[in-house]
Amino acid sequence: MDSEKRKSTQFLVPDHISETPKGTYDIYPGFSVAENAIQTGYTGLADFIEIHKTVMIDGYVGVFWDDLRQGLDREFKARGIDVLWHDVSHALKDSDVIDGLIEPYLGGDDPLFGKRAVLDLDDFFNTEGLVSLARDPSVNINILFGTGAGLCAWEVPLVYVDVPKNEIQFRMRAGSITNLGAKKAGPHKSMYKRFYFVDWVILNRHKQQLVSKIDVLVDDQRPKKPFWTTGECLRNSLVQMSENVFRVRPWFEPGPWGGTWIKENIDGLSKDVPNYAWSFELIVPENGLLLEDQGKVLEFSFDFLMFQEYKNVLGEAADFFGYEFPIRFDYLDTFDGGNLSIQVHPKQEYFVREFGEGFTQDECYYILDTKENADVYLGFREGVDGQRFREALERSARKATPLNMDNYVQAIKAKKHDLFLIPGGTVHGSGKNNLVLEISATPYIFTFKLYLRSVHT
Numbered sequence: 001m002d003s004e005k006r007k008s009t010q011f012l013v014p015d016h017i018s019e020t021p022k023g024t025y026d027i028y029p030g031f032s033v034a035e036n037a038i039q040t041g042y043t044g045l046a047d048f049i050e051i052h053k054t055v056m057i058d059g060y061v062g063v064f065w066d067d068l069r070q071g072l073d074r075e076f077k078a079r080g081i082d083v084l085w086h087d088v089s090h091a092l093k094d095s096d097v098i099d100g101l102i103e104p105y106l107g108g109d110d111p112l113f114g115k116r117a118v119l120d121l122d123d124f125f126n127t128e129g130l131v132s133l134a135r136d137p138s139v140n141i142n143i144l145f146g147t148g149a150g151l152c153a154w155e156v157p158l159v160y161v162d163v164p165k166n167e168i169q170f171r172m173r174a175g176s177i178t179n180l181g182a183k184k185a186g187p188h189k190s191m192y193k194r195f196y197f198v199d200w201v202i203l204n205r206h207k208q209q210l211v212s213k214i215d216v217l218v219d220d221q222r223p224k225k226p227f228w229t230t231g232e233c234l235r236n237s238l239v240q241m242s243e244n245v246f247r248v249r250p251w252f253e254p255g256p257w258g259g260t261w262i263k264e265n266i267d268g269l270s271k272d273v274p275n276y277a278w279s280f281e282l283i284v285p286e287n288g289l290l291l292e293d294q295g296k297v298l299e300f301s302f303d304f305l306m307f308q309e310y311k312n313v314l315g316e317a318a319d320f321f322g323y324e325f326p327i328r329f330d331y332l333d334t335f336d337g338g339n340l341s342i343q344v345h346p347k348q349e350y351f352v353r354e355f356g357e358g359f360t361q362d363e364c365y366y367i368l369d370t371k372e373n374a375d376v377y378l379g380f381r382e383g384v385d386g387q388r389f390r391e392a393l394e395r396s397a398r399k400a401t402p403l404n405m406d407n408y409v410q411a412i413k414a415k416k417h418d419l420f421l422i423p424g425g426t427v428h429g430s431g432k433n434n435l436v437l438e439i440s441a442t443p444y445i446f447t448f449k450l451y452l453r454s455v456h457t
Helices: 042-052 065-078 095-105 127-132 165-174 188-213 231-242 261-265 303-321 348-355 386-399
Strands: 030-032 054-059 083-087 141-145 158-162 214-219 227-230 251-253 278-282 288-293 296-301 327-333 342-344 362-370 375-380 409-413 419-422 428-430 434-441 448-451
Touching: 030 231, 042 054, 042 065, 042 141, 042 158, 042 214, 065 083, 065 141, 095 188, 158 188, 158 296, 165 188, 188 214, 188 231, 188 303, 214 231, 214 296, 227 231, 227 296, 231 288, 231 303, 261 327, 296 303, 327 362, 375 419, 386 448
Parallel strands: 030 288, 054 141, 054 158, 083 141, 158 214
Antiparallel strands: 214 227, 251 278, 278 327, 288 296, 327 434, 342 428, 342 448, 362 419, 362 434, 375 409, 375 428
16 A cells, blocks of 8 residues: 555555465454455446445545545446535534534543543534435436445445554554544544544444444455445354354554564564564454455454344343453563563543443453563562652653662563463553463553563663
């Protein structure tokens, strides 16, 4: 993809995948569907639209709508067919009004944390503007398109365009997309905060209302090359997944303390990175699921599975968690790298009150591999005074001077197959030379980082 539209060293999902040898780690785990269930390119999409004459094309934040429109326009022009495009974004409220609407959920000047929005997508639109988007019967084909198109009362087939959330972040880092209703891209940290606490919350709620109505699902992550399937294939696959074993597509990221184990032992990843700190194996809301048809793969967000089949997926826990999948697991790689930050996750009542989440983060570290002198930092040393610890941290940050964390937090020698339990409210962090399987009950991002040691210590 054009580097101006995507900022990442990570590879896009390939057009075709090969079967992974048995016993080998698979970075593209696919759920098999019927032959020819997955189609590629604009031609078939144009065929579908030509048959139905009028369609709505809704989709997630981060879709390259101009590319999609231009690709379909080329098809219709080649066929001599006139198309009238109705852009639902014209019915959005002014960006200043939207900024005021979402401001209570963005945490003020806090660079990371806000509170889950209790808004709906139609709060972002002018009702009169939506009503004014009317079909023109004098034109061969009418297409209503854009994020929120499904809000309009057009009783016509629905095409839904999805984008994996890791790709949304890569596009965000390149400044090639905006937040929902924003005029322009902003700093990527503030964009991510807005995605997490506002856009994704609102658009997931909208997506949940559309799952049963989707006629065509499009995967938009490849440059100007849509992969798509029918809504029926999607929904049938969700049922089968929920009654069987499934695995999401993992994604990988470097980090300041990252190590060498993942880079040296997992095939198919980009080597154009200084390290890999994380393998996100199942991090809802960000992972996707792959459908596979004779090597062709189409990705859609894990949310679809929960919206349709959460009772099958969660069983007895479904009444408590609803559409929220509560378990996260990932690999933390510090081989030849550095120490993770000393960190803590808040307790339940603080979590619910401050962030609007339903549950807190309790986790454990399972040590899959180690090198010499590997430690895990877990819990305060006996007699540590919390106020003095805080003062020491603030002084270290203010003066940019090192802090001897061993005076405050226990360092426990780690060896292969050790298991460390880390309830919410416990200070902790992996030391270097560990490969950790981190298993958590968590809504995701709420880690309070207290101190990051130099990667060279």
